[in-house]
Amino acid sequence: MEHGTWNMEHGPEPAPCSLFLVASSRGEAGVWGLVGQERAVAALERALATGRAAHAYLLVGPERVGKHTLALRLAQALNCEGDSPVHGEPACPEPSRRVEPCDRCEPCRRIAAGIHADVQTVTVEEAEEEDERRKGIHVSQIRELERVTALKPFQGRSRVVIIDPADEMNASAQNAFLKTLEEPPPQVVFVLVTADESRLLPTIRSRCRRLELRTPSVADVEATLLERGVDGERARLLARLSAGRIGWALEVAADPSLLERRGESLSQAGALASMTVAQRLDLAERLAQEYRRRPEALLAELEAWRDWWRDVLIVQAGAEDGVANVDRLPDLRRDAARCDQSEVAAFVRALQEARRYLGENAQPRLVMETLLLEAPMESGQ
Template identity: 35%
Template sequence: MSYRSIIGHREQIEAFQRAFARRRIAHAYLLSGLSGIGKRRFAHEVAKMLNCVAGGVDPCDACLSCRKIEHGNHPDVLHVEPEGKFIKIAQIRALQHELSYKPYEGSHRVVIVESAESFHTAAANAILKTLEEPPVSTIFLLLTASPHLLLPTIRSRCQLIRFSPLPAPLIEAELRKRGVPEERSAAIAAIAQGSLGRALDLLENEERLDLRRERIERLLSLSPNRGDEILAFAEVLSKGDDLEDTLTFFETWFRDLLVVRWGGGRPFNLDLEEELLRRAPTCEPSQILTALEAVGRAKEALHQNANRLLTLEDLLLSLATGGEG
């Protein structure tokens, strides 16, 4: 597919191409950005560039090496991802054993670590030793949406590459190429918050759009005097596998209140515009910012394996008290 297949991120692509042309590729990179923003695609294109027989800054996509990487069966491109919630010590030991050998076919061995924030403590310490003394001709690409959850010592061993959210018009254009009507593509692009992967997932799973509206409306119905309703909602959220999405939906709602109250952008939740216009004039900016901070704290606590139910109870009570407007 080559770098041309990547939507956006031209600055990051060109930086890697310049480094490759000058033979100044670092031994480890931390690719940081939203889930679904294109970090995995980018990592695979870097792996192809490093091993392409043509030797140019843009992979040829025709040589055997490029084709193997594209199909996921190149022996020198290794993938590590969480088993369950964590990347475990056994996975890192197996990786270290593999890295004790020279590359089988390519000029570089590339290790792509998905959800790098998921290292178990022992695994994090083990990978740190490898990053401190990297094998020859081995490049590490650590992918994460939450770089602050990695050990500072791991972050310090990597060159940070930030991937910014994609502009909504760019996502809209990609959706329209797929035949999505203009109004619907605009709504999905807004809710996707800069992630093309999220936009495509919403497109394929329309029930998630309905879930977004249902969850936001239920949040707005909460009262601090109805603890039973808060507890019931917290229990529903704690048992679902869509909690991350729900918290993101909440963030979009409070962000939209700021936009409607003070201007400066287009709301994410266009289908809730009437409700936004009704509530925004009664909301103080400090209330909205407090609500956004509460959601952010809950997200971080849950990433650190805090008790789901207690975290959500505290969050919903906080939002019902000061974030509903």
């Protein structure tokens, strides 16, 4: 079995940013490979050192700050067979009490490569039909999870199941998973990853040990990029654009074309203010069709729009030093001058709501039409 999309034989490779962090786990990011997450890492190390790891963890925090990476690192630590010293102490005589992954033993390498039999990720399955809406994580996936976790670990000491994003479990899936949490199987650790814990049942949240991951500082992101060989000017720009989302910064540093696509999304965001109602409705239809084919692409587009109009709002408030898209400050000033501040603030909130509605399987075209009709209009239009 592999970690990746829940599939008992095959699954996709881990996200590039996760691999980047896991492979570069020394230095400023620490042994665990996380930037700016010292508190969460310390809590896990204390639990591992005392042999009191929880049967279920809830990793909560903004998108792209390292939640999935931390889940993988925990899986490595639980199954690590390394005999290297830990924190300067003598070699650990009891592998089950290791407080960090060694990165060198066979289990650590297999987990990092996504080929360990006892580490799986349950995630949103791709729609088989082009026009099928995303329906989140299904109850059938949870039933399969129950079957597999009833078995003893095959390769390691612990079976680790990562549910990411956990908030994508639909109501039936959450109710089924709750029963598993109420009577957790032995030698199994569940790790739920979410950027919106409010969408999880309170009874699920109460049965998990909650660890909050915070947004790293821009300075920490820049330092990490410099450590990984990104040149100074580009590292500063990506750190500001990332707004602390270290995963995004690392991914863009590795693939410059992503920054170009983001630029196209920001240009579209700025063009909304001058569009007529008819043009907005036409755009809504096209985006809804795109969502049915590639939901993640539209969610990324909406994220870029949110960042753009939030920057416009910051400029309107007279706090230009706080904008993320520093390379587009003249365009931000243009939109700040031509749009009403209350409309901009309302649209930023509407963008957040639209992402939530899409996650709850609302009709994509209706969501996009409602959203675009709320977009700011330039004064006098």
